[in-house]
Amino acid sequence: MRITIVRGFTVLLIAVCSQAGAETCLAPARPFVPSDPAAAKEYEDLIRLDFENYIDEVQDYFRCMEGERARAFTEAQEVSQENGRFVQEMAE
Structure with missing residues (x-):
């Protein structure tokens, strides 16, 4: 039971910490071109x-x-290495 709680806490901690470093990339909006040639010429x-x-x-x-x-x-890569160390520690 205790190991399950520790694992759950570790997963939650990794998820929260990883979100803090993530950057949000927002795609720009496409330029609008009026379908009316006269309006396109005007603007x-x-x-x-x-x-x-x-x-x-x-x-x-x-x-x-x-x-x-x-x-x-x-x-x-870092999380994978941490997971490997964690699994090894839990097996001891």
Whole structure:
């Protein structure tokens, strides 16, 4: 019974701690282009700026996603090693 409680606490602690380090990467919204050619022409400058901003933001998003992937991979390796040590300690 005691081992089950300790294992449950350990899993909960790892879950809470891992969430604290995670980064949230939010994809940018797609630029809006009116279906009416006259409206598109009227707002051409704003639409062009929206596309430029989107390209900048999506590059930031890709960098964020790559950073989060690398962080999660490292964390998974650490957790796997911790699990191995924990299993060994419990077997003793």
